[in-house]
Amino acid sequence: MQGKVIDQFYRHQDLHNQALYMVIASTRWFGLRVDLLCVPFITCVALASAGFSMQPAIAGLSVSYIMETLDYTQYAVRNFSEVENLMTAVERVITYTNLESEPGYKTKALPPKHWPCDGHITLRDVSLTYYEGAPQVLRTLNFNIEGKSRIGVVGRTGAGKSSFVAALLRMPDAQGDVIIDGVKITDINVKESRRCISVLSQVPVIFSG
Ligand SMILES: Nc1ncnc2c1ncn2[C@@H]1O[C@H](COP(=O)(O)OP(=O)(O)OP(=O)(O)O)[C@@H](O)[C@H]1O
Ligand SMILES: [Mg+2]
Numbered sequence: 081m082q083g084k085v086i087d088q089f090y091r092h093q094d095l096h097n098q099a100l101y102m103v104i105a106s107t108r109w110f111g112l113r114v115d116l117l118c119v120p121f122i123t124c125v126a127l128a129s130a131g132f133s134m135q136p137a138i139a140g141l142s143v144s145y146i147m148e149t150l151d152y153t154q155y156a157v158r159n160f161s162e163v164e165n166l167m168t169a170v171e172r173v174i175t176y177t178n179l180e181s182e183p184g185y186k187t188k189a190l191p192p193k194h195w196p197c198d199g200h201i202t203l204r205d206v207s208l209t210y211y212e213g214a215p216q217v218l219r220t221l222n223f224n225i226e227g228k229s230r231i232g233v234v235g236r237t238g239a240g241k242s243s244f245v246a247a248l249l250r251m252p253d254a255q256g257d258v259i260i261d262g263v264k265i266t267d268i269n270v271k272e273s274r275r276c277i278s279v280l281s282q283v284p285v286i287f288s289g
Contacts, residue, residue: 103165107158114157118150184250184270191268196261196276198227201248206256208240208247217243218254227261249274 125146129139201224208218217240225231233241247254250270258265265273 107162107165110161111154111158114154118154121150122146182250182252182270184253184266184273187267187269189268190272191263191276195263198261199225199229200227200261201225202257202259203247204257204259206247206254206258208243208252208254210252218247220256245279248277249279 122143125142126139129142134142203221203223206218206221207216209216221244233244235241246252247258248260248265250265250273253266260273260276
């Protein structure tokens with residue numbers, strides 16, 4: 081388990097570094113272009129000060145001023161582009177905040193105290209589709225699971241075993257009635273109904289050795 085987490089961490093770290101490297105490289109690329117753009121300006125000022133045979137002090141001052149001005153201009157342009165880059169994360173978060181929340185959050189009704197006590201589950205004509213226009217993953221399921229009993233759900237990969245758990249957790253809400261200990265779960269607040277269900281992650285091995 082520890083090895084798996086470390087592997088996953090390294091994978092995420094690599095992905096992050098790839099993106100970060102691109103950001104740093106493109107910023108340097110941009111900086112170099114801006115530097116090159118400044119060269120003609122400085123050349124013009126240097127030539128003009130020599131051509132108009134100014135006093136050496138004034139020529140030096142004008143060259144140092146133009147260099148300083150261009151330095152600040154570059155700094156400002158680089159900062160603008162960096163703000164634009166970093167604002168992508170903010171834009172993304174703002175987009176997420178504008179997403180419509182699951183309908184179950186609007187239901188304010190709470191389950192009874194100590195619900196569920198037995199874990200009696202009844203499914204009546206339960207069908208599940210993940211999104212509009214998607215194929216039905218669960219089709220008109222009707223069965224009873226006695227409370228305090230242990231059951232196994234078997235099926236080939238893609239048969240809909242995890243989708244059954246998704247229907248219990250209302251991810252998304254299934255059509256039909258899922259009734260746990262006499263309470264139709266779509267009648268209560270989604271956060272409260274999820275709080276009462278525990279899920280252990282899927283492990284492909286039942287018996288070891
Ligand atoms: N989030 C999802 N969005 C759209 N379709 C999905 C989603 N999750 C699963 N499906 C589809 O639902 C069907 C059932 O998948 P499900 O994950 O429930 O199968 P499973 O029996 O748990 O398979 P496995 O044994 O591989 O875990 C599959 O055709 C799958 O492509
Ligand atoms: Mg599964």
